Amino acid sequence: MRPGLYGRWALRPTFTLYRMPIKMDFYFSTEDNKLRQRINTFSISLNPEQLLLEYIKVPKFILAFKNIGIGNVTPIHSPYTLQGIGVKGFAFQFTPWKFFIAYADGEVARPTPCSSGRPAVFERKLRSVRLGVGKTAAAHFHFLYLEGADDPNSVPKCQDSSSISYPYDNKVVGLDANLSLFKRRLNTSVQLFASVTNNLASAPIDREYVEQVPDFLYNWVQPHFDIKVGVAGELKSTYRHRTGDVSMSYKFISPGYNTFGNPSLKADREGIEIKVAQRIGRELSIRGRLSQYTSNVFNVDKTTYYDQRIGIGISLHKPEVPVVVFNINAAFRFGKKGGNTISYSHVQAFSISFNHTVSTTNPTVLGLTYTYNESVSQRPYDKPTSYSHAGIFSMTKRLFDRFYLTNMLTITEYYVAASGHTTIFSLEVANSYKVRKNFTIDSRVNLSKQNEIKVIETGVASVIKMGKYGTLVFNIGGKRCVNSKKLSNFKLTTTYSLSW
The missing domain is CATH 2.20.50 (Outer Surface Protein A; domain 2)
Structure with a gap:
């Protein structure tokens, strides 16, 4: 639950090292606590390709690093392995010559004990890799792999029987191939993946019960009695012409498919899509x-x-x-x-x-x-x-x-x-005034009415451009709800951003 009084602060500076832009992103909130997932974040990212815009002669080896991230990063490898989840660690993308290498490693969930009927969350770490030949937007053949596991000892045992949760491990392996024809007008891609998810609270399966399974597969999976195995696949074809494009895709995801790198991926689905x-x-x-x-x-x-x-x-x-x-x-x-x-x-x-x-x-x-x-x-x-x-x-x-x-x-x-029925009337007046060349003030007033509740909301933003020293942005806003009977409250929020 959000506290009645809280503060947030964002700092996003950019500086150069040997003319290479290095971006930092720091976000701090007093709402962050050990009973919930992480809100406060910090990351550093580098984009060596930016050096090309400065007409600087640098080794091709450096330019092969498309991006490098340290801290809280959000890498994208594939919807079936790693996409849409924050990783506290590091990630990079390296494309020397015709090869493609993308790697990410870190924590995706911090341990939080159970409380008030809410199940505990174990510390979860993963690593993901995508490597092969060719860039993702062109013809390519890539191998993808992800493995992650919960730490069973990261949180104390929950005494509430209604809030019990179990630790898991997860492994995903797959292929992604794309073929481009007719000067990249016709693209056909195929993706195939398989996943294995073990409940670490269940007992391991002894080798004697699965003698027919090869040793390398048994050692990789390390099966438990509570195990889920799934497959996923996608076939997509896109035709681009001078004035438009047409694409068709078929997707299949079995009920047991799971990846720690994309919690929003829905399993047990099959279908087609046309755009x-x-x-x-x-x-x-x-x-x-x-x-x-x-x-x-x-x-x-x-x-x-x-x-x-x-x-x-x-x-x-x-x-x-x-x-x-x-x-x-x-x-x-x-x-x-x-x-x-x-x-x-x-x-x-x-x-x-x-x-x-x-x-x-x-x-x-x-x-x-x-x-x-x-x-x-x-x-x-x-x-x-x-x-x-x-x-x-x-x-x-x-x-x-x-x-x-x-x-x-x-x-x-x-x-x-x-x-x-509920009817809401809202009237907003906003203005922007350029005080000087590098100083702008924006303000707004919003009046709204919903049934018996009247709301007055105001905000002021100042933007100060300081040349090579960066840009300073300051926002302050207020909101007042006035009920015709007795409801009255006021909220104030501020955000601060600085870059240089």
């Missing part, structure tokens, strides 16, 4: 997406779930007429058991926006946006329905050489079957 992007002339562009996924890929469960998504986007950019952007997205999910539909839900969203610049000498930009969202869920025992409308009108006007004024009016209506 189309087409530009017509210089003014009109169209995008489309269609996908369908199913669960229960081995047909061992009694219930199978189907997920379908469709999306269309149209953009029109024509001189002297409003810029029009149209988007519609829909998602459907239903479950079947024994041929009968037992659950159904869908979410759909529609939005259209217009933006127009009235004058170029003394510009006035007008914007109008309308969005509609609907969610429907139907089951034999209840049928909740909700939807929302939102209309936004904005106007940005330059009043003087250094002063810009923006007005924004938002009207939103929510409907939930359980609580009925």
Whole structure:
């Protein structure tokens, strides 16, 4: 739970060493404590390729390092091994000549004891590697490997039987190959992976019970009685032409597949996805997406779930007429058991926006946006329905050489079957004033009303550019909720960023 009073501080300096830019990122919050996962972070990253922009002659060996990160880093190797998770350690990407090497090693979860019905989290470390021939965006053949394990002794034993958690280890091995033809217009890629996950709290399987398994495989897996084995694969083909591209992909992930490097990866899924992007002339562009996924890929469960998504986007950019952007997205999910539909839900969203610049000498930009969202869920025992409308009108006007004024009016209506209608009115006035060449002050005031609750929100930001000494940004904001009866509170937040 967030404390009533807390502070956050961010520092992001950049300095050069032998003309090589070195970036540092430091984030500190008083909310960080030993009962939750890490919030405070610190990292150092280097990008030797930046030296090319300075026209500096450096050894090719140094330029082969695309990036180097130390501290809290977020490397990306593959959705099936390592992607979207922070690693406290180090990572680098090295591409000498035609070869590709990416490596990451560190901690992905710090130990937190169980408390108040919340299960304990063991200290978890992993290492991941991707190596092969060719770059990821071109023709390549790469081998990928990941291994990670929890430390069973990193947290004390939990006495609460409802909050028991178990330590695991995880190993993933796979291949990623991509073939480019017709001057990279046609790309076909294949990815194949296998994973093994052991519950370390269960007993190991003695060698005599699995004599038919080769020694090298037994020593690598070190199987326990509670073990999960899974496979995953993806086949994708993309065709790019002068005015657009088309891609099709097929994905398969078995129920037992797991990777410590991507907790958001969903297992037990199979499906196809089609994407189309087409530009017509210089003014009109169209995008489309269609996908369908199913669960229960081995047909061992009694219930199978189907997920379908469709999306269309149209953009029109024509001189002297409003810029029009149209988007519609829909998602459907239903479950079947024994041929009968037992659950159904869908979410759909529609939005259209217009933006127009009235004058170029003394510009006035007008914007109008309308969005509609609907969610429907139907089951034999209840049928909740909700939807929302939102209309936004904005106007940005330059009043003087250094002063810009923006007005924004938002009207939103929510409907939930359980609580009925809720209407929110919001009016925001923002301005930007350039005091001097290197000093700008931005401020805003937002007034909103939701039923009987009135909210006043203000904010001021100062931006000071100090040339070679960097840029200083200071933000301060306040929010006051005034209930017509008795509710009243105030919050103040500040952030600080410095770079040089």
